[in-house]
Amino acid sequence: MILPLTYFVIFKYIPMTYIQVAFKKYTIIKSPWEMPWADNGGFEYFIKAFSNRDFLYALRNTIMLNLLDLVTGFPAPIMLALLLNELRIRWFKRVTQTIAYLPHFLSWIIIYGMAVQLLAPTSGLVNIVLNRMGIKSIPFLNDSTYWVGTYVFLGIWRDVGWNTIIYLAAITAINPELYEAASMDGAGRIKKMWHITLPGLRPTIVVLLILSLGRILGSEFDRPYALGNALVKDVSNVIATFVYTYGIRGLQFSLTTAVGMFQSVVCVIFLFIANGLAKRIGEQGIV
Amino acid sequence: MVASKKSIIGDWIVVFICVLLILICLLPLLNILARSLSASEAIIRNDVMLLPKGFNFEAYRLVLSDTKYTWSLAWTAILTVICVVVSLFMTTICAYPLTYKKLKGRRFFSAFIIFTMYFSAGTIPMYLLLGDLKMLNKPVVLIIPYCLNVFYMIIMRSFLSQIPDSLRESAEIDGAGPIRILFSIYLPLSAPVIATLCLFYAVGRWNGFSDALMFMNDRFYYPIQLLLYNIINSISDIEITTQEGFSPPGLSESLKAATIIFATVPILVVYPWLQRYFITGATLGAIKE
Numbered sequence: 368m369i370l371p372l373t374y375f376v377i378f379k380y381i382p383m384t385y386i387q388v389a390f391k392k393y394t395i396i397k398s399p400w401e402m403p404w405a406d407n408g409g410f411e412y413f414i415k416a417f418s419n420r421d422f423l424y425a426l427r428n429t430i431m432l433n434l435l436d437l438v439t440g441f442p443a444p445i446m447l448a449l450l451l452n453e454l455r456i457r458w459f460k461r462v463t464q465t466i467a468y469l470p471h472f473l474s475w476i477i478i479y480g481m482a483v484q485l486l487a488p489t490s491g492l493v494n495i496v497l498n499r500m501g502i503k504s505i506p507f508l509n510d511s512t513y514w515v516g517t518y519v520f521l522g523i524w525r526d527v528g529w530n531t532i533i534y535l536a537a538i539t540a541i542n543p544e545l546y547e548a549a550s551m552d553g554a555g556r557i558k559k560m561w562h563i564t565l566p567g568l569r570p571t572i573v574v575l576l577i578l579s580l581g582r583i584l585g586s587e588f589d590r591p592y593a594l595g596n597a598l599v600k601d602v603s604n605v606i607a608t609f610v611y612t613y614g615i616r617g618l619q620f621s622l623t624t625a626v627g628m629f630q631s632v633v634c635v636i637f638l639f640i641a642n643g644l645a646k647r648i649g650e651q652g653i654v
Numbered sequence: 655m656v657a658s659k660k661s662i663i664g665d666w667i668v669v670f671i672c673v674l675l676i677l678i679c680l681l682p683l684l685n686i687l688a689r690s691l692s693a694s695e696a697i698i699r700n701d702v703m704l705l706p707k708g709f710n711f712e713a714y715r716l717v718l719s720d721t722k723y724t725w726s727l728a729w730t731a732i733l734t735v736i737c738v739v740v741s742l743f744m745t746t747i748c749a750y751p752l753t754y755k756k757l758k759g760r761r762f763f764s765a766f767i768i769f770t771m772y773f774s775a776g777t778i779p780m781y782l783l784l785g786d787l788k789m790l791n792k793p794v795v796l797i798i799p800y801c802l803n804v805f806y807m808i809i810m811r812s813f814l815s816q817i818p819d820s821l822r823e824s825a826e827i828d829g830a831g832p833i834r835i836l837f838s839i840y841l842p843l844s845a846p847v848i849a850t851l852c853l854f855y856a857v858g859r860w861n862g863f864s865d866a867l868m869f870m871n872d873r874f875y876y877p878i879q880l881l882l883y884n885i886i887n888s889i890s891d892i893e894i895t896t897q898e899g900f901s902p903p904g905l906s907e908s909l910k911a912a913t914i915i916f917a918t919v920p921i922l923v924v925y926p927w928l929q930r931y932f933i934t935g936a937t938l939g940a941i942k943e
Contacts, residue, residue, distance in 0.1 A: 371748035372763070374802050378783075379770035385779030398786075447675075453668045463672045465929060466679050472921050474861030476879045480886045480914040481682045484689060490907070492685050495700050524678070532933055556664050588864045593883065607777070614778045615868050627776025635773050 389413070389625035412625040422626060425609035428602055429586045435519045437579055443527045445572065448534035449560055464535075467528025478521055479593040482508065486517065514599040522590070533575070534568060541567040574645055581641030584633050606630050683918070690714070690911035697907045713912035722881070727916060730860060730878040737797055737859040738852055744802040745851060749810035750836050755819070771804040777868065784869055795869045796862075796877065803858075806851050813847040814840055849931035857921060878917050885913055 389412055391402035416422045447467070454460040470478070485491050486507040494504040507517045545563050554562065588607040595603030604612075606626060614623030684704045689697055693708025701707050717723045751757055752764055780799065781790075789795045817840060825835045841848070863879035870876065876884075 371744055371802060371807075372766075374744065375767055375770060378780075378799050379774065382775035382779035382783050383773075385782050386775050388779065388782065450668060450671060453664070454672060455665060456669070459669065459672070463676060465926065466676045468929070469922075469925065470679055472857050472861075472925055473918060474863065474879050476861075476863055476883045476886070477914055477918055480882060480910065481686055483886055484907070484911060484914075485682055485685060490697065490700055492703060495703075528675075528679070536933075556661060592864070592867075610777050611868065615781055620778055620782065624776060624778045627778055631773055631776055638772055 386624060386628050388621050389628050391621065393620045412621045413629065415622055416626050416629070419622075421604065421613070422606075422609055424601060425604045425606045428591075429584060429605040431602075432515070432518060432591070432605065433583050433585070435515065436522050437583070439519055440523050440526065440530075441576060441579060443523050444530035445534055445568065447527055448531040448538065448568075449564060451531060451535060452538050452564065453556065453560075464528070464531075467531070469528070470525045471529035473525065475589040475593040478525060482517065482521060482594070508594070508596065509598045511599050511602045514594075515602055518591070518594055518603070521594070534571060537568050537571040538564060573648065577641040577645045581638040582634070584630060584637060586630070686911045686914055690908050690915050692908055694908055713908040716909060717912050717916060723913065723916070725874075726876060726878045726881045729875065731920070733793075733796055733877060734856050734859045737801065738855045740797060741801045741803070741806075741855040742848065742851060745807050745810050746836070746841070748802060749807050749814055750840065751832075752811050753815045753817075754832075767804055767807070781868060790869055791871050791875075793875050796859075796866060796875070799869075800862075800865065803855070806854055810844075810847055810851060813844055817843055846931045849928050853924065853928040853932050856924070860920060882913055882917050886910055 388402070390410070391404055393402060451460060451463065454463065483491075486493050488494055488504040488506050488509070491507075493507070498504060505513060507513050541563065545567075546559055549559050549563060584606075586605045586607040588611065591603050591605045592608050592611070595608065610623045610627055613619045613626075681704065685702070688702050688704055688706045690713050691706035691709055691711070692702045693710055693712075696702050696707035748767070752760060754760065757763075784790050784795055784799065789798070821839055822835055825839055830838070859877075861879060863877060863883060866875070866877050866880045867883075870880075
């Protein structure tokens with residue numbers, strides 16, 4: 368028990384003391400406690416961040432990409448789980464599930480590599496097929512608009528199968544007698560889905576929805592960093608990549624610590640609001 | 655029950671959509687595999703679809719004869735094994751005491767740990783800390799800083815706390831200490847969760863690249879994903895191979911494909927074996943106290 372606690376103190380709590388860097392003028396020779404305070408009551412770097420165009424873009428992109436992910440990626444696994452539930456051939460169901468879970472285990476680098484090869488304007492399989500059908504090549508990864516679509520699609524591609532697991536588990540918990548009773552009353556496949564399965568999934572759906580709403584300002588790094596390129600950086604830069612380029616590459620530690628802290632704090636606030644909402648509507652809550 | 659005509663049509667529609675889904679998941683991988691096995695001229699001519707054209711193993715031969723790739727693969731494999739062992743150990747000794755109902759301050763410790771899941775200091779403080787700990791650019795930076803995942807720890811804790819207390823109590827009466835109880839009662843019973851976390855940690859390390867990107871400048875210690883990223887972007891490695899004169903243009907394309915396959919295969923190999931376990935793990939993860 369002592370070892371893991373030490374781990375948490377060193378790698379989770381001590382970094383929190385470094386958050387001071389956000390309010391101070393960073394100098395490499397002093398510990399964060401000894402660094403001089405930044406101007407404007409210590410808030411200079413927060414002001415700088417919010418007047419930095421790159422940061423404002425990153426903020427906008429983070430919210431935009433997460434919202435798009437939510438709108439498209441949230442209903443997809445529910446529909447897929449309903450579909451899989453209708454599959455009666457058991458071995459085929461298992462095969463489908465196995466293959467659908469698979470992309471979740473590929474890294475974003477691998478997915479990026481495949482995307483580059485498949486979607487390249489002249490040599491990618493997708494565009495070759497399009498060309499043969501008489502459609503002009505689409506610059507999936509090199510044009511801002513298409514890039515956003517590709518980004519969102521790849522996200523669904525990777526995780527839709529994986530995210531069905533929890534819904535499928537919830538479906539097995541539904542009392543089978545309900546289905547029998549419904550069949551007796553003459554309900555068809557669609558009716559059963561609508562009146563029994565979906566209401567049975569409701570608690571799961573609500574909790575997961577609220578959870579993902581709470582993450583709207585969170586940001587992953589691997590996905591936008593791997594998929595992004597110079598041509599689309601107006602839409603692909605998110606807060607995590609901003610912190611990397613300005614902080615670790617550009618050595619602007621105070622500025623990027625401020626940005627990171629802003630993001631963490633807002634995230635926690637969102638999560639607690641989300642959790643409060645979940646509890647209010649009578650669900651279990653998550654925190 | 656006699657299936658009606660309508661419901662048979664329904665079945666076919668469902669099967670059809672599922673087949674479509676399987677294809678969407680598998681075709682990209684097949685295309686990459688075909689490219690990696692094709693002659694480069696065929697790739698340049700845009701002839702390669704799902705089956706290799708001008709079948710050859712040239713790209714694989716090149717990858718395997720280049721020590722940069724082979725070392726990176728080997729290094730990542732070593733790294734993954736070390737990380738899994740360290741992480742599983744840490745996760746177990748963290749989760750096990752938390753299932754002890756008699757442990758003083760159990761709630762406090764739980765809160766202390768779970769808090770870090772919701773609020774983290776961010777990348778830069780971590781970077782500065784690692785700098786102060788003199789860990790930057792040393793191999794240990796790829797192992798220690800993220801060796802304990804709170805979420806996985808919770809999965810383990812939920813699993814362990816399903817084991818009935820009466821088992822522990824009877825062992826205590828027989829005079830077994832907490833360590834003995836852990837090894838002879840809890841761990842043998844928790845094979846599913848250990849297998850799950852093994853897979854999660856291993857995949858995490860094998861696929862991980864951002865920590866290496868940020869904290870590791872020494873190219874010697876680049877894990878495979880970071881190398882792969884550089885290769886796909888053709889920053890340097892590929893160019894060297896092709897400028898040496900022996901490789902026709904377009905070979906770099908099949909080389910990239912071959913590298914992608916190399917980085918993917920280990921996962922594809924392990925994954926089916928662990929599948930029956932990880933579903934349990936993934937659903938357990940949804941339950942929190």
